[in-house]
Amino acid sequence: METELEAELSAHRGRFIVVEGIEGAGKSTHITHIVNYIRAEGREVVATREPGGTALGESIRELVLAPSKEPMSPEAEVLLMFAARAQHIEDVIEPALGRGAWVVCDRFTDATYAYQGGGRDMPLSRIAALEDWVQGALRPDLTLLLDVDPEVGLKRVGERGGKDRFDQENVEFFAKVREVYLRRATLDRHRYAIINADQEIGKVRQGIASALDPLLATKADG
Numbered sequence: 001m002e003t004e005l006e007a008e009l010s011a012h013r014g015r016f017i018v019v020e021g022i023e024g025a026g027k028s029t030h031i032t033h034i035v036n037y038i039r040a041e042g043r044e045v046v047a048t049r050e051p052g053g054t055a056l057g058e059s060i061r062e063l064v065l066a067p068s069k070e071p072m073s074p075e076a077e078v079l080l081m082f083a084a085r086a087q088h089i090e091d092v093i094e095p096a097l098g099r100g101a102w103v104v105c106d107r108f109t110d111a112t113y114a115y116q117g118g119g120r121d122m123p124l125s126r127i128a129a130l131e132d133w134v135q136g137a138l139r140p141d142l143t144l145l146l147d148v149d150p151e152v153g154l155k156r157v158g159e160r161g162g163k164d165r166f167d168q169e170n171v172e173f174f175a176k177v178r179e180v181y182l183r184r185a186t187l188d189r190h191r192y193a194i195i196n197a198d199q200e201i202g203k204v205r206q207g208i209a210s211a212l213d214p215l216l217a218t219k220a221d222g
């Protein structure tokens with residue numbers, strides 16, 4: 001497994017971009033734009049998501065999102081997220097980055113810190129241990145945090161219908177999720193961009209472009 005330094009020195013390696021936010025932040029719409037924006041700069045882009053991105057990951061996604069009468073333990077939930085992630089890194093993320101492609105991932109480990117750590121009160125040190133074990137040195141180059149007030153996000157989710165196991169959580173749950181996202185992003189301003197997602201789409205796109213442009217300006221891969 002490559003160290004962080006070796007990864008930085010590898011001029012050919014692609015960039016790993018993650019998009020995060022609570023339910024109703026508008027991730028799907030903005031991800032399409034992000035992918036097109038990077039492709040327009042001539043880079044190969046692999047768009048993927050978590051949990052998911054592989055056949056095993058998509059099966060795990062169905063398991064963790066399906067509403068169920070039997071509550072899932074927080075331990076089972078976090079381990080399923082990392083099981084899906086292990087397969088995703090091995091089959092999709094590392095091969096893409098290694099050949100110079102950019103990976104745009106709809107959620108990654110920041111979501112585990114925010115949902116299982118914040119929402120479910122799992123100690124963050126346990127998540128950090130799993131992160132080190134499963135990912136080695138792999139961390140996103142940039143996490144775009146689409147930030148929205150939980151009241152606004154939940155209203156948007158309510159309008160779209162078809163609620164999964166997380167969509168059914170209440171506003172207090174999403175307030176805790178948001179708090180962890182914001183805390184992590186504020187502590188590491190190099191790796192995160194906090195974008196106010198409760199403003200007109202043009203302004204959100206401007207925020208996204210300002211975060212991506214410095215990375216796109218670095219030496220063209222390959």
Ligand code: TMP
Binds near residue numbers: 107116166
């Ligand atoms: P979404 O990708 O459609 O937003 O749905 C995925 C859901 O899974 C979302 O509610 C957040 C949740 N999730 C976690 O709780 N932990 C994780 O590590 C990941 C990747 C997602």
